[in-house]
Amino acid sequence: MQPQFATSSRTPDTSPAAAIDAIIRSRMSVRAFRPAPVPRSLVSDILDVARAAPSTFNTQPWRVYVLAGAARAALSQKILAAHEANTHPQFAPFPTPQPTDCIARQNEFGGLLYKALGIDRADSMGRGRQTARNYMFFGAPIGLIFTINGTLTKHSWLDYGLFLQNVMLAAHTRGLATCPQVSFVRYQSVIAQHLRLSPSDAVVCGMSLGYADESAAVNSLSMPREAVDGFAVWEGFEE
């Protein structure tokens, strides 16, 4: 899962574009990690690169809780207990009704994910166990919780996405793997209490960070993408 920088076996393309393209294309969400620790200095380097993200009027709306060891385990334990009790309302990241093209892609994603995990989609217990693995950060040594001032609106959340992508790419190019996780949002209140968030703070997502378990089948997934002509509208070109 290391980024591949060469595009041809004969004349490797060593241009910056080829290097950056390879990093972007080879990043993927990893859902099984080795327990090997990640030093604080490496996480700090990643965040130092990520903070170069642009933001509306340079407002930089991100705040990151970096959890390792007992701190990571303690949060996981509290969320897992809440998940087991099943008393928190479900969190839906999409509106109802969901746009039909989104539904189709989400269904395709679910089919591929559960096939790789060997879980029948009708097996709700099996799917529930997979959801719970999110809260253990899929075994990663570092758990990241990203928060924003919840009074901010969509352009600040857009800024946040740029920052998150920087985190994932900076990690990837250092041989580390990530999985961004909206599943943590359901347990905003548990996280808020545990991390002593201020009442205005909203959890954007969590993220697992560590070294990929290359032997796990779930990490060989390659999620499909719409071709450019499926989403780009071209106007005014001569040819």
Ligand SMILES: Cc1cc2nc3c(=O)[nH]c(=O)nc-3n(C[C@H](O)[C@H](O)[C@H](O)COP(=O)(O)O)c2cc1C
């Ligand atoms: C904001 C965000 C939240 C996500 N939440 C989860 C999650 O809770 N659990 C999970 O397993 N994957 C999660 N994912 C990963 C997506 O499923 C994944 O990015 C998508 O299927 C494309 O696959 P790729 O990242 O491997 O290219 C999330 C991705 C994003 C960007």
